[in-house]
Amino acid sequence: MTDTTSADLGSLSPIEFQQRLDQWIKDNEAELTASEPDESKSVEEATAPPRPFQTLLWNAGWLRAGWPEEIGGTGGSAVQRAQVYEGLAAAGYALPETLPTLEVLTPALLKYAPALAHTYSEGFLSGKELWCQGFSETEAGSDMASMRTRAKKVEGGWSISGHKVWNSYASVSDRCVLLARTGEQESRHKGISAFLVDMDTPGVEARPIKTMTSRNELSEIYFDNAFIADDRIIGEVNQGWEFAMYLLQWERGMYAWMRQAWLNNRLDEIRPLVKTSDQEKELGAAYMRALALRLVSRRTIRQLDKGIYAGPEVSIDKLLLSSAEQIVLDLARSVHRGAYELGDEPEDARLVGDFFYTRSASIYGGAAEIQRDVVAQRVLGLPRGR
Template sequence: MDLTLTPEQQAFRDEVRTWLRKNLPQEWTSRVVAGPDVPRPEFYGFLREWQRKLHEAGLLGLTWPKEYGGRGLTFMEELILHQELALAKAPPILNILGIGMAGPTIIAYGTEEQKKRYLAKILSCEEIWCQGYSEPNAGSDLASLQTKAARDGDSFIVNGQKVWTSVAHVSDWMMLLARTDPGAERHKGITYFLLDMHSPGVTVRPLRQLTGDAEFNEVFFENVRVPAENILGGLNNGWQVGITTLMYERLALGFGLQVRMRIALDALIELAKRTKKNGESATQDPLIRQKLAQLWIDTEVFRYTGARAVTKLLKGELPGPEASTGKIWWCDTHQRLQDLAMEIQGPYQQLTKGSDWAVEHGIWQYTFLRSRANSVEGGTTEIQRNIIGERVLGLPKG
C-alpha cells in the first residue's frame, strides 16, 4: 500500500489536526498523561458529549453515505482520522458498537426507513447500541444460540438470555440474534433483530469483572414484543447478517485498538522515564529498554497489518484473515505492554486505586487486569487461530 497522502488527504489530515488542537478537552489531556484510558463508567457523560462534538464536526461515520449523516469518504480518511486521534491522545468513542458494527450493518442490509430511523442517532450518540450474540451455551459456537423469537401477528415474541453483553446497561438498542425456525439447520433458522432495550420484559443484570467494574451484563428476555419491521436483512437470514457485523467488528477493532495501543505505549514510556530503580530511571535498565523497543516494533507491525486490510477495502475487496492475524497480534502485544507496566513499578505494582502509594492512582493496575479479557472478547485467540488454519493454511475444519 502506498501511504503517501494525496493533497486532498493532506487537507483532511490538517482539518482533523486543527480541530483536535482546538477542541480536545483539557481535563482529558491532563488525565491521560497519567496513564492509558478505557471508557470507565464515571466518564460516560463526558464521552457522550465528546462523541456529539466529533459528530457535529463531521468526524464520525466518514465512510457512511452523506444522506445518513456520513461524509462519503474512503477508508484512507478513516485511517488518517485514527492516526490523528492517537497522536492527540483523544478520548475513546462511547457508542463504538453502534458506529463500528450496527451502523455499517444497517447500511448494508437496512431498508430505507431503517437507515433513516437509526443511523443519525448512532453517530450523535443519542442512542447507544449493544451486541446480543453470546449466550451461556453459545460463545465460540455461536450457531448453538437458543434465544427464541416466535411470530405473533405483526410482531415476534422473544424469550431467552444473552450474556457478556457489553454496555447493555446504558444501551437503547441491541443487535439481537434469535432463533426463528427451531426446525431448520443450525445456521439457517436465525434472524437478526433491532431490539429496543426499553421494551417491557427486558432485564439487564450487570456482571462484575476482575477489574471491579461492571462493563458487561446478563440480559433476560421475557415475552418481549419486537415488531416484524425491526428484522434486519430478512427472516431466517440472521447468520449472514450477523457475520457481516462481525466482519465490521474486526475492522472497527483494528482502527480503534491501534489508537488505544499507541496511546498506552506512549504513556508507558513516560512511566518508565519517571520511575526510579536503584536511583536511576527505569529507562536505563537494558532489559526494560529492549522490551520497550520491541513493543514499539510490534505496535508498528499492528498498524501496517491494519493498513493491509484498508488496501483490500480500497480495492473493493473484503478484508480476509488479516483481521484474525491483527486480533491475535494486538492481544499478545497489549498484554505484554501491561505486564511491562507492572514490572516497571516493581513492588508498587501490588497497590491499586485507593492506596495513597498507588502509582498514577492505580490506573495501570486497572488496565493490566482489564487486558486479561483481550484474548476472549471479539472471538478467542484459539478461534482466530482456527480461522487462520482453515483459510490461510488450508487445514481441515476443526
C-alpha cells in the same frame, strides 16, 4: 470552539483531511480536555448523556466524516474515520468507550438494513444514543451457531425469549442488535436472524455484571416474550449469520485500528520509563507487534472500504490485536511496578483496569484458540488435527 466547515470533509484528500483534523485538535485542546471521557468513573457516569466529547466531535463534523449522508455523515471513505480515531489517540485523548461498538454495528446495519440505518444510526453516531450487541449466550460463545434465544413469529412481528450474556454496555444502552433463532435448533447457523431491539421494550431486561476491573460494563440480557415489530428485522429472515460474519470483519478491522492507535500512544508514554535491558527488549517486541497490527488492520479497513470481503485472514488481525494488547500492558505493568500492585492514585487504577481488560482481548470477538484454528485450516490449508 473553532468552527469547522464540515460540508467539504468528504472531498478532502487524506493529507488535507489530516492537516485540518490536527489543526482542529490543537485549536480545541481546552474543550476536548474538559469533555474527555473518563473511564475511571463507573459505566453509568462515564457514559451518561449528554456525552460532551462525542457531541463536540459530531458538531464539528469529525464524527460525520467517512459516513454516508443518509445517516448524517459527510460522505468520504472509512479511511477518514480511521484518521479521526488515530488523530485523537495520537494527541492523547481517550475515545468514548462505546465508539468501538458503533464502528462494529453501523457498517453492517448500513449493508443489511439501510432503511433502519437511515432512521436510527444518526442517534448513535451523534452520541444521543448508545447501542449494544446481543450475540453471546452461556452455551453459545465460540460456538455461536448453537444459540437458543428464540424469535417466534407472531402477528406483525416476533416474540423473543431467552438469555444473552457478556453484552458490553447493555445496561446503559438504548438499543441492541440482537441475534436470535428463527429456525429449528438443529438448523444451527442457517436458522438465525438479526433484529434491532429497543432496550425499553417490555420483556427486555439488562442486568449488569461486575468484572474483575470492578466496572460493570458487561451485562446479561433477559428476554421474556418481548415483541419486536416486523420492520425491525435486519436483512432477511435467517440471514443473521451472514450479517454477523460481515460485522465481525469490521470488528477485526476498524476496532483493531482504534486499539493500535491507543497502544502506540501507550507505548510512547512507557518508553521514557524503561530502565532494564529486559524492558528494552520487551519494548522493541511491543513496538513490532503494534506495528504488525497497524499494518494488517490498515489493509483490512481499505479492503472493507472498497467492498472487498476480507476473508478468514482477519483472524490474523484478531490474533495480533490480542497479543499486542497483552504485550504492551505487560510492559506497562513492569515499568510501573509498585504503583500497579499498591498505588491508589486514579492513574494506578487506570493501569490495573487496562491490564485486566487486555487479558480479555484473547476471548472477546473470537477466542484466540479458535482464531488459530481458522488461520491453520482456512488460511494456511493445514489438515485438521485428530
